[in-house]
Amino acid sequence: MAVAGGPAGYVHAPIHESLTLSALLSVPGSSVTLGTRLESASNADWEYIRGVVWNDDPAGSLFRDSPGSNHTYALGVEWYPQYKRGAADWNPAQLSGERFYNVVGRSHYGDMQFLHCMASVAGEQPGDTKRKVMTWMEVMYKLSSGEDPQITPGALVEDTKLGDLLDTPPDFPGGSVPPRFQPLSYMLAPGSKFLALDIQKRALGSIFHVIQDSYAVGHTQRVPLNEADQASKGYRDAADMCIKLATLRFTGTSWSGPEGVEEFLDRNVFDLDHNATPANDRVTAFVMAPFVVNGNVIAPENVPSHVPRMASKTNFILVQSRGPLTPAQKEDLARSGAHLLEYLGNYTYLCRYEPHDLQPLRDKHYILNVSIYLRELKSTTALKQAVRTETDKEDYEVDCILHEAPGIVPLELAPQVAKAARVGEDNLEISANKIRLVINQKMLPAPAKLDFVNRIEEVHGDDVSNDMARGALFMAGEGGVDLLSSKYEGNGQIICVADTGIDLGTRGENPPDLTRHPAFKDRVIKIETVWEGDDGFDTHGHGTHVCASICGSGVFQDPKNSDIAIQGTAPASKIVVQSISRPYPSNPTLKSLRIPSDLSDKLFQKAYDAGIRIHSNSWGKPWTDEGGQFDYEDQATQIDRFVYGVPLSKVPPDHVHSGAANQTPASHHEDFVILIAAANNGDKPSDRGRWPSQIGAAAAAKNAITVGACGSNRPNDTFAFVQGVGAKAVTGINDTAVFSSRGPTKAPTNGSGVARGRIKPDVVAPGVAILSAASRALAPGNRSRELNGVSVDNDWIFKSGTSMSTPLVAGCVALLREALEDLYGNKSPSSALIKALLVNGAVNFSGKLGPGFGYDYEQGFGRVIVDSSIAMIRNGTFVDGRGARGGDSCSGSTRFDVPGLVQTGSGSERRYESGDLAIPAGIGRCRLVATLAYPDPAGAALQNSMNLIVISGESFRHGNMGRHGGDGFDNINNVEKVLWDNLPGPTFKVIVEIANNWEPHLPASFAVAWDLREMAKL
Structure with missing residues (x-):
């Protein structure tokens, strides 16, 4: 199905609709005006579109028609069950006696598959299929043109050739749907309330659908006239044939006779090859659920028919199973040569496969379909959109991301990339898994032809995206507990900050210049610079402000009022600064933020090797309406890969210890906490209806803590500090900052066909009018000193943004690590545990999804209240x-360390249970809050899956499912939270179950935290 309707109304890509509009725009007489888009099409235009959709929706259940509108999508709650039931109704092993009453089932699985240019049953002769198709086309064309007085909107179905075509077998009792005794208008617009029906337009639209489907690989096998045709040619052929058909229609061409429509279709569209064979199951049963690759929506209807059926020129394929793969099925695929690389959604996997013959995979009972990994999927949709719209731009800086597979070594393959792109090898930037280059847009298709290239994405620049803030994070009020955190200030903790530098510091350890700034005395261990020529000076002022929000301590001197003591959230911690400012060659005193291509090598690994376990990043992508929301791109991939590593299952056993540079799986660093700003794009889209979500790129990483911004208690106008009598905080402490980027992330389509993104941000913290240290590299009159409010002390400055929120949370992470070490001697808690504690202590105050969820897409899981976490x-x-790939299953360092979960293990190995936990007597009305977090392999879709279950009395709740989630589980997020008010039993139990794991025989890491709170304190 390649129309936009379906569950929730927006599941599928509107392929048929778009092809239909593009064809009609090109034909005089169609009444569709130039410039019409799907969202701007009139009711009259939509009558064509409703016709093309009808073949997929002959019951008319994907729309809610009203007298004045014909294009309001329904929820799909009627259509989807009919579609699913159709597969069972038309199962050859046991045909249902009710099958002819389900017209959606007849269309997609039964005797009416000619509506999609498909045979009705395996073994049907090509001539029979063509006869059915041509019969339908004849009646619809004559209905559209009005040339036959016997075929009108009021003519009964049984009085046309469709009477026999749609008839039921002689031995079938009863009638059928569509009813043959009803008029053609009822068949094409069943039950419609729309008053301006145009059945002639709907008939033409239905013809278009059949033509378009005849060019889809899941329907008809075509032999290209030119074997050199590119895979994308199918789209063009379908559009061209619709244009030609529409031209014939609007120039008055009759169905019959020389050069008539019948001859055109017979010879140009449905001409049978002399080697045409009877239908087989591999064509008629091709029902691939949509999924997303690099933003490209893939379904059988938009895959051209002449894609090679063999993998003779590639080692990378797409495999879609009929359901979740079991561990045994994964092993079976591996024995057959298909090694899973990434889960893409809808039971679809990118695999490495060196044999040429794909048929052994197709023949497996649990496999739905197998296809080669098309080169057209390698360029991200964002890059394609940029090339289409930026007409004045010729050169693009891009990353060629390479597949994770044996023998793919970037340094060795760089010459091939340079040759394909027609650039010099000296112009390539080579890192662990990618090659960066500047390429002319005309040459962009060339690297995609290289088999070792996984995807090509444009490189976008990044932007840099507290006394009262500290109090807001510690406050016990709304949802907090009694103040505990004053005991902890980050002693023994080191945080690495990647930013624009710091103050007047210079590269090296214990930089002496910093001792002159009151905020950083004895707090900066080292300043590192990433780019040549950078001295570490913070000429931007951003990095200094960020660093002091973590560890700074000093006094804000106000001559007119009393002085104010200012501290970061972890004033006893120390920092290492990684300056990522790049000097301009022409003027080294001027710098711009430049994130290194290889985050792991240039930033994370250096910090990790120095014993640092907290990494704070206050930068993100700037917004453009043309590009819109960023995908899960390579920055997110690198973050997730650094934390989780590369699963052993992705590398064949004979390559694990081969010694080649990239043939040994990347190490995992599951105790490394990476924080990333959500970015400041919440108020940037000009059309919030089109772009309700903005979080993407690095901020979409699953294994990072993504931080959004809320307001503060300081008087502000939503962005800047304001002062004066009666000044108030327009954006208060419980409000989401207007600029804070919203979630969810962009999402692949999940197993049920409903597109949903992950919950982001994870948490929020104050980010409006935050007072922190000012870099002395900023001139006194620099504009940025007053952009977010006037400070009367030149050592301190106001700034707003998620950049300010992130370091505040980084300091809170230091407090949690300090508390764990202080109370239990735990010096290496997992990043999952830190996230679980942080999220479980947070309280969501925006509540956009309603009570009981505990999250939304503005504040994520809520504002950080670190006291609750420390409690x-x-x-x-x-x-x-503690999962340990290749090591012990449990470190046993504290009594809170338990073994990781093993998918193929016994019941106790697959499931963690807390045991029955008593609700204290006399606590009164209470709320249970529990949070599960676990690391996940790199990939836009969730690769592993665990479930959080809480049981009390005879009732239960599942993570992220709200009060009425029923039996459903979250298979989108690797963070799950349960809020449960007034538990029904005297005890409760917290359970974590593993549902899927890339390494089913090895223990998988997870962490879970829970808290019972009196309702009176919420």
């Missing part, structure tokens, strides 16, 4: 499930 550490209401 859980003190009370010991958490566990850290």
